[in-house]
Amino acid sequence: xxxxxxxxxSHVIYILTAVIxxxxxxxxxxxxxxxxxxxxxxxxxxxxxxLGFYNLVYRHVNIITRQQKPDMYYSLVLxxxxxxxxxxxxxWEPGFQWILAKVFMPVMIAITLGGFTLITMLxxxxxxxxWVSLVIMVSAIIVALSxxxxxxxxxxxxxxxxxxxxxxxxxxxRAITILAGLGTIILFIRGLLGLERSYMGETSGx
Amino acid sequence: MKSEYEDSILYLIAIILLALPSITPLSxxxxxxxxxxxxxxxxxxxPQDAVIYLELYSGVxxxxxxxxxxxxxxxHIIRLVHEGKIKGIVIGTLGVEGPVVLxxxxxxxxxxxxxxxxxxxxxxxFIGWVPGFEAAMASMLEDFxxxxxxxxxxxxxxxxxxxxxxxxxxxxxxxxxxxxxxxxIYVRQWSGRDPVFLxxxxxxxxxxxxxxxxxxxxxxxxxxxxxxxxxxxxxGYKGMSAALATSQLIMQFFLIAIIIxxxxxxxxxxxxxxx
Numbered sequence: 001x002x003x004x005x006x007x008x009x010s011h012v013i014y015i016l017t018a019v020i021x022x023x024x025x026x027x028x029x030x031x032x033x034x035x036x037x038x039x040x041x042x043x044x045x046x047x048x049x050x051l052g053f054y055n056l057v058y059r060h061v062n063i064i065t066r067q068q069k070p071d072m073y074y075s076l077v078l079x080x081x082x083x084x085x086x087x088x089x090x091x092w093e094p095g096f097q098w099i100l101a102k103v104f105m106p107v108m109i110a111i112t113l114g115g116f117t118l119i120t121m122l123x124x125x126x127x128x129x130x131w132v133s134l135v136i137m138v139s140a141i142i143v144a145l146s147x148x149x150x151x152x153x154x155x156x157x158x159x160x161x162x163x164x165x166x167x168x169x170x171x172x173x174r175a176i177t178i179l180a181g182l183g184t185i186i187l188f189i190r191g192l193l194g195l196e197r198s199y200m201g202e203t204s205g206x
Numbered sequence: 207m208k209s210e211y212e213d214s215i216l217y218l219i220a221i222i223l224l225a226l227p228s229i230t231p232l233s234x235x236x237x238x239x240x241x242x243x244x245x246x247x248x249x250x251x252x253p254q255d256a257v258i259y260l261e262l263y264s265g266v267x268x269x270x271x272x273x274x275x276x277x278x279x280x281x282h283i284i285r286l287v288h289e290g291k292i293k294g295i296v297i298g299t300l301g302v303e304g305p306v307v308l309x310x311x312x313x314x315x316x317x318x319x320x321x322x323x324x325x326x327x328x329x330x331x332f333i334g335w336v337p338g339f340e341a342a343m344a345s346m347l348e349d350f351x352x353x354x355x356x357x358x359x360x361x362x363x364x365x366x367x368x369x370x371x372x373x374x375x376x377x378x379x380x381x382x383x384x385x386x387x388x389x390x391i392y393v394r395q396w397s398g399r400d401p402v403f404l405x406x407x408x409x410x411x412x413x414x415x416x417x418x419x420x421x422x423x424x425x426x427x428x429x430x431x432x433x434x435x436x437x438x439x440x441x442g443y444k445g446m447s448a449a450l451a452t453s454q455l456i457m458q459f460f461l462i463a464i465i466i467x468x469x470x471x472x473x474x475x476x477x478x479x480x481x
Binding site for chain 1: 268433435451467468472
């Protein structure tokens with residue numbers, strides 16, 4: 001196996017990077033190196049755009065050349081839209097602005113306001129099967145209506161919605177945030193100990 | 207009804223219901239809520255000669271969500287500058303979507319008419335898109351002009367009078383963030399510091415922002431549609447949000463009806479199975 005592919009190399013890079021960034025964060029030692037590392041990460045992330053572009057074109061051109069129906073029609077529309085949008089963005093600014101203002105924004109407004117995904121999700125999955133789901137559904141409806149235009153017109157609705165948002169929702173959010181933070185720390189420690197190897201594309205150890 | 211047509215029929219009904227307020231005089235009265243007054247007052251009570259930084263982190267797809275409250279906020283700030291209550295506003299965007307985010311910022315600028323209402327350089331300035339996202343955020347806290355060297359039009363920030371005396375982000379009196387993506391990054395970097403921290407977001411983000419709001423890290427929150435319609439009412443103009451508030455309410459009733467229908471279908475099916 002090539003020495004560059006050895007797990008230990010990746011592991012050492014992981015630990016070194018983590019130590020440099022942590023040291024800079026808490027003691028300001030090696031702040032410049034840490035800053036340069038951050039910039040390097042930002043630059044590397046930009047390369048994912050190239051990878052994404054390649055994957056997108058490769059997959060959809062494949063579908064078109066294999067003439068898979070009806071997917072090939074959607075892929076064709078996607079490729080044409082992508083090329084036109086990209087060309088306008090770099091070669092014809094007014095055209096790009098027109099696409100954004102007259103196509104993209106109205107479509108996005110319709111999708112966001114229409115909540116089409118939500119409609120399907122509610123129709124297929126929002127079934128009140130027991131008292132727990134009843135509580136969740138009723139809470140969701142109260143919060144939604146209390147924050148709608150009629151919320152202020154019905155004071156008990158507004159007060160209940162506000163309470164649901166400020167008390168049960170907030171405590172649940174705090175718990176999620178704290179647990180997510182703890183989870184991140186545990187993941188980091190596992191990485192340092194060599195137990196977490198998913199970032200190298202491997203299945204984690206014990 | 208065939209199950210494959212069910213979604214399409216529901217979508218069609220939704221589209222018709224959404225269009226109703228646009229084609230009929232249907233509208234709901236807008237009552238101003240305490241949270242809108244809180245947001246309004248937070249801007250209204252800024253000190254004399256205050257300079258505000260407005261971060262427009264929202265893509266074009268987000269025009270409906272955060273575009274409207276952003277325009278209302280800029281209009282509010284324009285009025286305060288005219289009244290001599292504050293010095294002005296600096297607008298920028300750090301959004302990771304980069305050039306795609308910029309048109310949204312430009313649209314907020316054009317819709318609010320700030321270029322015509324205020325004098326560029328002394329009362330407002332647009333620093334454009336700043337690359338680097340969280341790294342840039344952290345850097346702006348330490349050295350604003352070192353992070354953003356020129357404005358969107360290539361002028362050095364040292365030559366822009368509104369930025370005289372601004373060394374780091376904490377020298378601004380108020381930071382307003384319009385949010386599309388991760389709330390935690392902005393809260394982590396910029397909230398809980400000297401400037402008044404205001405958030406413009408959609409309802410989903412508001413539920414996540416509540417712990418930071420209750421702890422005082424976020425001074426006030428402005429959400430889209432209904433709350434923006436209230437804000438527009440306070441500012442004395444009627445924007446798109448008033449019409450959208452009616453559409454939103456109709457959609458909410460429609461979604462409640464869907465939940466009831468879905469539940470009824472489930473229980474009827476279960477009863478039939480039992481029989």
